[in-house]
Amino acid sequence: MHKPSTNVAILEHELSELRLLLERKTGVLLDTETETLVAVAGEFLESQRLASAEELLARLRASDAECESLAGRLLDGKTGFFRCPAAHESLVKMALPDLLQRRKSDHPRAVRIWSAGCSSGEEPYSIAISVCEAMNGNGGCNVHVVASDIRQRALEAAQRGLYPERDLQRVPRQLVQTYFARVGEHFLVKPRLRNLVTFSAMNLAQPAYLGQFDCIFCMDVLPRFSAAQRMALTHRLHLYLQPGGFLFLGQGEKLPASDVPFHSHKNKDYVIYQKPLAIAAKSGR
Ligand SMILES: C[S@@+](CC[C@H](N)C(=O)[O-])C[C@H]1O[C@@H](n2cnc3c(N)ncnc32)[C@H](O)[C@@H]1O
Structure with a gap:
């Protein structure tokens, strides 16, 4: 008992x-x-x-x-701003240049990114900051981050966007000044950053469609799923990516072996996965 x-x-x-x-x-x-x-x-x-x-x-x-x-x-909600620097470096140096180069210049739509399992918001805000910083010399910051988690309380904290000073230790001072406002001992996400992120409650173990994305961050979530659930989620993540879109997992995480076609690209010891631009037609008639 x-x-x-x-x-x-x-x-x-x-x-x-x-x-x-x-x-x-x-x-x-x-x-x-x-x-x-x-x-x-x-x-x-x-x-x-x-x-x-x-x-x-x-x-x-x-x-x-x-x-x-x-x-x-x-559930464990361990997170942090720029928690996986290699993922941000890969986003800025590999994924974004590739996505932007393929973008039509006359009516470029926003880059859509999903932070799946966003915890208390540090991950989606970091992604939005990385993209804004990378795009500023490149036609302004046209990005929309959709952030979801199963934990309602984590989402409420994320939506509030108020973090103690110690949580921003990894964020360079100039970025803190640009994207946060000091409120006593805390820092509040400024509207220019807050407006780029939409939060939504969602259980990743069940199918739900939030649209198509250019990038999906699903970091430190898959290891918490059973093998069958991991496989099913990998299929859905593939489905929700635009052709040529990128999947970011946590440092050291690997995609489960499956028949979902992804190209992998290495940035030092970090791997990002790209959905092929065109899935080769199956031979045979
Ligand atoms: C260890 S945290 C990682 C947070 C963030 N992705 C990062 O890497 O900093 C895992 C997050 O995934 C969320 N999560 C776990 N299982 C989930 C599920 N089935 N559906 C949605 N979110 C889930 C947890 O609530 C938690 O916030």
Whole structure:
């Protein structure tokens, strides 16, 4: 029997069902330690005024949204501004020049980028800054970043765009001055940056269409999925990329072996993946 800080006990078999239910309904692998799972389930019971673990399970069996909300409390949201410098360097030096060169110059549409699993916003804001800085000498900053996450609280923080000074240590001072306004001990994202990013709640384990993108950042998310979910998400990411579009994974992450056609390009020890411009027609009639 497990006892969170509340007075409600959670039996071993209830805990196993809880883990299974969350993984099955959300598609997210929860390698959470038992102690954490018990504590978070206890908090959830209390916040929802539920009297027993059985009531909690009944609630979760009936509601995918509640499962996502509870699973979200168990997910790691580790992030940071310019967390993977090699990805930003590859975006600016390899992907953007390639995309812009293929762009029609008469009516260039915005570069569309998706930050899939954006946590509290540091990743999509960093992407928007990188693109703006790269494009400024190249016809202004015509970029739209769509940022999504399963955790509602992380999205609320992202939308607020208010970060303590220590979170901006990796951001060069001149960029802090350009894109953030000091508010006491914190820094607030300025409207010129905020307006380039749209946030949306989304579970990546389930199909949902946000349109087509020139680049997708899906960093430090795939390792949390089962092999089957990883494969399914890779197929969807491929589908959501424009021909010639680029996929960015976390440092050291590899695409699962699958039949989805991607070219890989190396920038030192970082690899970016590009959807072929034209998929070769299958031979045979
Ligand atoms: C370790 S953080 C990485 C954040 C950011 N991509 C980065 O690399 O800095 C992983 C993020 O993915 C989100 N995530 C995990 N599983 C998800 C799912 N099934 N759907 C949507 N977001 C998910 C988590 O909520 C978390 O914010």
